[in-house]
Structures are given as structure tokens and as C-alpha cells.
Amino acid sequence: MQPTDDDLMAQIAKGDERAYSLLVSRHLQRVRAVAYGFCANHADTDDIAQSVFWKVWTHAGSFEPGAAKFTTWLYRITTNACIDHGRRKRLKSWIGLDVIAEWVADRSDPAREHAGRTELAETRKALDALPERQRLALMLSVEGEMANGEIGAALGLTTGAVEQLLVRARRSLRDWLSGQGA
């Protein structure tokens, strides 16, 4: 039988690297998907994912299984890392450092170039047009498969507030994509 996430966290808190490896392999892709949904840049996504799992390793002892589901805790770290990343990015933008960095990243990203010619690019535009909190709530719902109450716990919002974000986000996306012939 596979150990639960809570079992693995208890082992990680004792310094068990094999448990950490299993936990990373179990959740890395979804954390990356949520982060990519937020920041739309491969290099930034991987920086965020790396910081998230470093936090998991260093703060495993503070995780309390009874207080929250592991995924709620994990995605709370992820959303904070995304927000933190967004703030640093805005500061870079303010002093103009982002221009060359983005140019280098875009030029060396074939997947992104390809997406530019497909409907994924339109979806990406629609996602990017959403306000940050709507985008995060939607990614946690769609990719993280979290219930609205869990998303609220991750974002520090009430369930009602999360539902308002999700209604707006889904309506905007649906309108945008149906306008594109989806």
C-alpha cells in the first residue's frame, strides 16, 4: 500500500530523503501546472516549483496533519510563492530588467513558439487577462482539483469569496474562448 502524503510528511520531518523523493514525484507536475498557469513562463515556473519544495523540506516539521490536508498546505505555499514571484517581477519591470530576460527566455522556448500558433495561445491570453486571484483560484480548482473550501484555506479567503472569484474567472474564460470559436 502506498504511504499517504501525511505519512510521507512525518518521515520528511525526520529527514527521510526517500520520502521526500516520493512526495516530489507525486506532486511536482501539478505544482508546476498551477505555477505555469499563474506566470506563463517555463523558467519562472521551475524557480517557483523549486522554492515550493525547498519550503516543504525545510518546514515539514511545522505541518500538522490534523489541521489541514497536505495538498491545501502545499498549494498555500505554491500560491504564496507565485505571489512573491509576481511582486519581484513587477519590481524588475519597474527598473527595466525584465525586457532582456523575457527576450532571452522567449527566444529559447520552442514550446512557447509552437503554442503561439495554436489555440493554446488563445487560452493562455485568456488566462493572463484574468486578475491574479481569479487565475490562482481557477488553477487550484481545475489543476489542483481542490474543493472551493480548500481553495479558500489556501488563499486565506472565505468559501463565498472563492466562489465569486471562480464564477468571474470561468465566465470570463468561457466568453473569451467562445468568442474565439471554442
Place this chain on the structure above:
Amino acid sequence: MKLDEFDMALLTYGPYLERWPPEMRAQAGDLLQHDDAARRLQAQMLATETRVIAAARLPANGALASRILARPGGAVAVRAPGRGTLAALGLSVIALPAVGYLAADLLFLILAAQLSPIGGVADGAFLLSGFVQ
């Protein structure tokens, strides 16, 4: 359940009925059995979310996984600079003489944050204070 109530629930809970509140599932199921418009709305929402998932899907990155897993064994965890950081470093070499000491200070602060062991995710980041939008 009326069509507009069904649509609002779709927007709130998404296209998968198993993730809806139990008391709404049966009513939604009844509506879907005899209402073409409800089925179209559900299919449209499913298509929308499928596109969102596809747009956020990334190929597996073995190097990233290795980097993450290498950290616990190391005495000091130092993040490898990404392309953006390298570009920033390159820019700083060119731009520093021109923009003076103030810009140098700003660059140093940003690069120091980028290269910090926890990638700028401060301990206090659990708090969502200042999270605007």
C-alpha cells in the same frame, strides 16, 4: 433546478458533477437528462477547462526534479541561476556605469533575493497580506 441556476452552479463548481454539493447533483442530473441547453452548457464548460489544463501543461523536467532532490543532501542549498538571472547579470555589467550607484544598489538587492536559498519565499510569506486585485 432551472437552467440559469444550473449555469451558476457550473460557474461555481465546474463541469464535474461529482465535485458539486451532494444536494445539487441529483437536481442537475435530472435537468441534464431532458435539457439540451444544459448539456451544451456543461460540454462548453468542460471544453473550457480542458483547454485551461492543456495551456498549463508542461513537459516533465528531469533536471528540475534532480535539482530539487539534490537539495536535502547538500550542506548549503544554492539555487542555480536561471536564464532570467543570467540575463539580468549581463545587463547589470552593461548598465551599471550608466545608471550610477543607486541602480547598482537596486540590482544588488534583487540579485541577492534571486540567489537566496529559498528563492525569495520569505518565512512570512504564509501571510497573504498585501495581496491585492
